[in-house]
Amino acid sequence: VQLVESGGGLVQPGGSLRLSCAASGFTFRNSWMTWVRQAPGKGLEFVANIGQDGGEKYYVDSVKGRFTISRDNAENSVSLQMNSLRAEDTAMYYCAEGGTTWGYWGQGTLVTVSS
C-alpha cells in the first residue's frame, strides 16, 4: 500500500490550494478515504472523509464551506480543495485509507498559510 500526497506549499491568507493523494496497492474504490492534519507541534485533527463512491462526505466544522473533498476512482486518487485559507490551517496534511480507522497513511504534505 502506498499513499503519496502532493500539492502543499506556501499560500497567503485567503488563498487556495489543492492537495492530491495518489493511492496504490489496494482496491481504492472499496475504501473510504480521509484527510487528517497536524499543526506544527500539535495533535492530529480529522479534516474530512469521503465514501467509496463519493456520495458521502463529512467535514470538521472549522473547514465546512471552505474545503471540498473529492475522489477519482478511475485514477485512484483523492483530493482536497482548500479555499479561503487561514493561518490556522497551517499544518501537515495526511491522506489516510479508511473512514474511521486508518491503517495506512501517506507521508504528508505541508501547507503554510502566511503573508
Next chain:
Amino acid sequence: QSALTQPPSASGSPGQSVTISCTGTSSDVGGYNYVSWYQQHPGKAPKLMIYDVTKRPSGVPDRFSGAKSGNTASLTVSGLQAEDEADYYCSSYAGRKARVFGGGTKLTVL
C-alpha cells in the same frame, strides 16, 4: 466535535507497563466500539496500533493492548522498550458525521 482527553505525558522504565487513558463521552468513546490508537515518532506519519478498542493489526507486538470502560478507553504497553518512546493518539467514531482525536500523550521510556 470536542477532542478526547488524554494525559499530556506518561513514562515508565524498560520492562515496565504503562497505561494511557482516553476519555470521551457517551456520544463517542462510550457509544461505539470504534476506538483506535496511533503511534507517532517525530517527523513520521502515524501508525495504527489498536483498532475497534481491542484489536491489533498484523505486525503490532502483543505488548500493546486496548480496553474500554464506559466513556474511557485505554492503551497499555507492557514490557516497555526504548522504541516505544513516541506520541500516542486515540481516536473515536462519533456518529456518521464526526471523528475525533485525543490531544496526544508523549510516552517517555526512562
